[in-house]
Structure formats: structure tokens, C-alpha cells
Amino acid sequence: MINKLVEKIQKTNAPIVVGLDPMLNYIPQHIQDKAFRELGETLEGAAEAIWQYNKGIVDAICDLVPAVKPQIAMYEQFGIPGMMAYKNTVDYCKEKGLVVIGDIKRGDIGSTSAAYAVGHLGKVQVGSKKYAGFDEDFATVNPYLGSDGVKPFIDVCKEENKGIFVLVKTSNPSSGEFQDRMIDGRPLYEWVGEKVAQWGEEHMGDSYSYVGAVVGATYPEMGKVLRKVMPKAYILVPGYGAQGGKGADLVHFFNEDGLGAIVNSSRGIIAAYKQEKYASFGELNYADASRQAVKDMIEDISSALNNR
Numbered sequence: 289m290i291n292k293l294v295e296k297i298q299k300t301n302a303p304i305v306v307g308l309d310p311m312l313n314y315i316p317q318h319i320q321d322k323a324f325r326e327l328g329e330t331l332e333g334a335a336e337a338i339w340q341y342n343k344g345i346v347d348a349i350c351d352l353v354p355a356v357k358p359q360i361a362m363y364e365q366f367g368i369p370g371m372m373a374y375k376n377t378v379d380y381c382k383e384k385g386l387v388v389i390g391d392i393k394r395g396d397i398g399s400t401s402a403a404y405a406v407g408h409l410g411k412v413q414v415g416s417k418k419y420a421g422f423d424e425d426f427a428t429v430n431p432y433l434g435s436d437g438v439k440p441f442i443d444v445c446k447e448e449n450k451g452i453f454v455l456v457k458t459s460n461p462s463s464g465e466f467q468d469r470m471i472d473g474r475p476l477y478e479w480v481g482e483k484v485a486q487w488g489e490e491h492m493g494d495s496y497s498y499v500g501a502v503v504g505a506t507y508p509e510m511g512k513v514l515r516k517v518m519p520k521a522y523i524l525v526p527g528y529g530a531q532g533g534k535g536a537d538l539v540h541f542f543n544e545d546g547l548g549a550i551v552n553s554s555r556g557i558i559a560a561y562k563q564e565k566y567a568s569f570g571e572l573n574y575a576d577a578s579r580q581a582v583k584d585m586i587e588d589i590s591s592a593l594n595n596r
């Protein structure tokens with residue numbers, strides 16, 4: 289999967305992942321009205337609205353980008369119907385040839401992590417049969433329970449040729465509360481980055497590891513250090529757009545070959561039609577606004593990389 293991701297990034301020339309983090313208040317009124325007419329103002333109605341909204345966006349952007357990252361919380365809040373919308377989204381994106389990064393941020397004690405890994409990336413044994421559950425291509429993993437929580441994911445990744453992105457330095461304002469704490473003269477995120485590089489050696493693709501890292505666009509200086517600490521880890525970089533990250537902040541997350549990082553934007557793309565810049569598209573053409581926002585993001589990142 290890491291090889292497929294790298295190939296698709298090279299083919300599209302777009303080191304970009306579109307975050308599918310649907311909130312009801314981003315969903316155009318006509319989509320909500322139709323779903324509520326059919327299914328009522330219910331969890332089912334909300335899930336249908338999310339699914340139709342996602343489908344419109346995916347159809348509009350699937351030829352431009354290599355990957356999408358559905359954030360499971362946005363679906364989970366709508367209970368079982370929400371989870372069905374998540375699964376439909378994962379399957380639809382895969383059908384469209386997109387690499388799917390399930391943003392599930394799991395991590396627990398060993399046996400529990402193993403169950404999460406099987407449920408999202410692997411196959412569960414039922415009697416003599418095996419079934420895939422959610423079947424994403426990659427998942428995000430929280431490593432702060434230590435190796436026991438991460439290793440089961442790596443084991444499943446080896447069996448299934450799938451990958452993970454391990455949280456190293458997150459984009460949120462309070463991420464430093466714990467992650468920046470100095471331990472033996474180095475911040476905790478650097479220790480975690482070093483561990484990611486070691487875990488990564490266990491499962492290498494052609495040029496990058498199946499074990500990637502998450503480092504927020506909002507901390508470019510730390511990104512620069514972490515790029516060197518984990519030379520073979522693909523870095524998933526959230527925080528672009530809505531959280532303030534810009535193309536110019538991102539250059540050090542990439543290796544000299546222009547590879548090594550993939551930048552996420554969720555609200556900045558999927559709710560683009562709500563921004564003044566794209567308002568002329570109108571609510572009905574929300575997906576065209578998302579397409580234009582993707583093109584602008586590609587341009588912003590390529591020109592930053594060309595000018596470095």
C-alpha cells in the first residue's frame with residue numbers, strides 16, 4: 289500500500305489527502321432536505337445526508353488526488369447509521385481508486401489493539417471463514433501506550449500489505465503539554481519519532497516504510513527535525529488550511545526528491561463553498577468548489593516546493 293500511495297502521489301503530482309470529516313452544518317441544504325424527506329430527521333437521515341455529500345465530493349476530486357482520510361468520529365456520532373456511512377465511504381473511495389487512510393486514532397493494550405487492527409486493516413476469523421471489517425488501506429495509530437499498542441497493527445499490516453500513520457507531534461494547540469516535555473534532554477515527540485523509524489524498519493516498502501508518522505503542519509520547525517529523525521517514514525501532515533498551515537510551512541516535511549509527505553485538508557476542501565473565496569460556486573455546486581480548492585492547494589504546495 290505504501291508503494292501504491294507513493295506511485296499515486298507521483299502520478300497525480302499532488303501530495304495531498306482530502307479529509308472527509310463531514311459535519312451536518314457543512315452539508316448543503318438541498319442534500320439535507322432530501323435525506324430528511326426520505327428518512328426523517330433521524331440518525332438514518334443524517335447518515336444518508338453525509339453519504340450523499342461525500343459521494344458528490346469524491347466524484348469531483350478523485351482524479352486530482354491520491355488519497356482520502358475519512359475521520360471516523362464524524363460518522364460515529366450518528367451511531368450505527370453513521371458507521372454504515374463511514375463504511376460506504378471507504379468502499380466507494382476504494383472503488384474510485386483512491387487510497388483510504390482511516391483516521392481512527394486507535395491504540396490500547398496489546399489484545400485490544402490487535403482487535404482494532406484486525407477490524408480496520410485485517411480480517412477477522414469466524415469459524416472456518418475470514419472477513420474484512422472496515423478494510424481501510426491505512427489507519428492512524430496513537431502510540432502513547434507504547435510498543436504493545438502499536439506492534440499488533442504492524443503485524444496485521446505485514447499480513448495484509450497495509451500501513452499505519454503513528455501520531456508523533458499533533459497539530460493542535462495543546463499538543464505540547466505532553467509531547468514537548470523534555471526527557472533526557474530531548475522532547476518526547478523526538479523519542480516517539482525515533483521509535484517510528486525503528487518500527488518502520490520491520491516493514492519496508494520499495495523506498496518508504498509501511499509505518500508512517502503524523503506531524504502537524506502547525507509546527508514546521510519540529511517537522512524539519514522529525515524529517516531527519518525518520519527519513520523513511522511517510523509523514524501525514526494535518527493542519528493545513530482551517531488550522532492555519534500554509535504551503536510555505538510545509539517544505540521541510542518533504543525530502544529532497546519532493547516525496548515523503550502528504551498534506552491533509554478537511555474543512556478547507558469539503559466546506560470550501562462556505563468560504564468567501566469560493567462563494568460564487570453557490571451551495572448547489574459545493575463539489576465544484578471543493579475541486580477548485582484542491583487545485584488551489586496543489587498549486588500552493590507545488591509552488592512552495594519549487595521555490596525552496
Ligand SMILES: O=C(O)c1cc(=O)[nH]c(=O)n1[C@@H]1O[C@H](COP(=O)(O)O)[C@@H](O)[C@H]1O
Nearest residue numbers: 359428458459502504526530531553554555
Ligand atoms: O491524525 C490526524 O489526521 C490528525 C492529527 C493531528 O495532529 N491533527 C489533526 O487535525 N488531525 C486530523 O486532521 C483533520 C484536520 O481537519 P481540518 O482542520 O478541517 O483540515 C481532522 O480529521 C483531525 O482529526
